[in-house]
Amino acid sequence: MSAIEQLFKRKQKNVLNVYCTAGYPQLHSTTEVIKALQDGGADIIELGMPYSDPLADGEVIQASSTVALQNGMSIATLFEQLKDIRNTVQLPIILMGYMNPVLQFGIEKFCAAAKAVGVDGVILPDLPMYEFETMYKSLFEQNGLDFIFLVTPETSEERIRKIDSLCSGFIYAVSSSSTTGKNKAIADQESYFKKLQDMQLKNPVLVGFGIKDKASFTTASRYTNGAIIGTAYIKALENSTHIGQTTKEFLNRILG
Structure with missing residues (x-):
């Protein structure tokens, strides 16, 4: 059983996954941020691998990626930063990014390095489902990496069930068909969330995009x-x- 599966077995409701950009605000901030999130009460840490053309990200995360790249962050640097992270951090860690830099790094090398430093899962929004199933699924499985797919309010029930059969860890339910950080009312999407609940999927579901405070959480x-x-x-x-201190205060506002 993976670390993510163990988490959801232990805690079925109000699981908080917090995204942070690796190498932001400073190049050396990555491990400090991860430890602060663990200490502050997060359940999962989603580390963004900065990329110059992040399709799913809004202006704020795009800007953080730009800063991180200017700071000198790369996939190789990130793995170097994470090499001792399991000495102090027990929470599940997910890497979120895009196919271009992963392919440039080498996807087999990427999966092996992720396993070596204790990464638990991967999100690559621009990896097509067919390519994942036919080319890469076994590679992620061999390295003990959960692979997480995104669904949207427009995703058909048939496709959602196919995704549920392929992915592991959890399903990332995008709250609306937009980029991150858009001020769409989460309350307007309750029928979509209920539909996912009624489908009784085998994977847990976490909602992303537009979650910003205790009320939306x-x-x-x-x-x-x-x-x-x-x-x-x-x-x-x-x-x-x-x-x-900033992280503690932020998480207290969400969870307190």
Whole structure:
């Protein structure tokens, strides 16, 4: 049983996955942010691998990626930073990014390196389902990496069930067909969340895009297993002079 599966076996509701951009706000901030999120009460850490053309990300996360790249962050640097992370961090860690830099790094090399440093799962939104199934699924499985797919309100029930059969860890339910950080009302999507609940999928479901405070986290968690917060946390880090304190205060506002 993977670390993500163990988490959802232990905790079925109000699971909080927090996204942060590796190498932001400073190149060396990655491990400090991860430890602060663990100490602050997050359940899963989703580490963004910065990329120059992130299709699913809104302006705030795009800007954080730009800063991280300017800081010198790369996939190789990230794995170097994570090599001792399991000495202090027990939470599931997911890498989120895009296919181009992963292919440039070498996907077999990427999966092996992720396994070596203790990464638990991967999100690559621009990897087509067919290519994953026919070319890469076994590679992720061999390295003990859960692979997480995204679904949207427009995704057909047939496709959702196909995704549910292929992925592991959890399903990432995008709250609306937009980019991260858009101020779409989460409450307007409750029928979509309930539909996912009624489908009785084998994988847990976490809601992302537009989760920014306690109210939106609570609403998203009503019909699902929890939610993912990214843009609001990146904003909190933007002008932070003390990552630990900023993270603690931010998570208290969500969970307290």
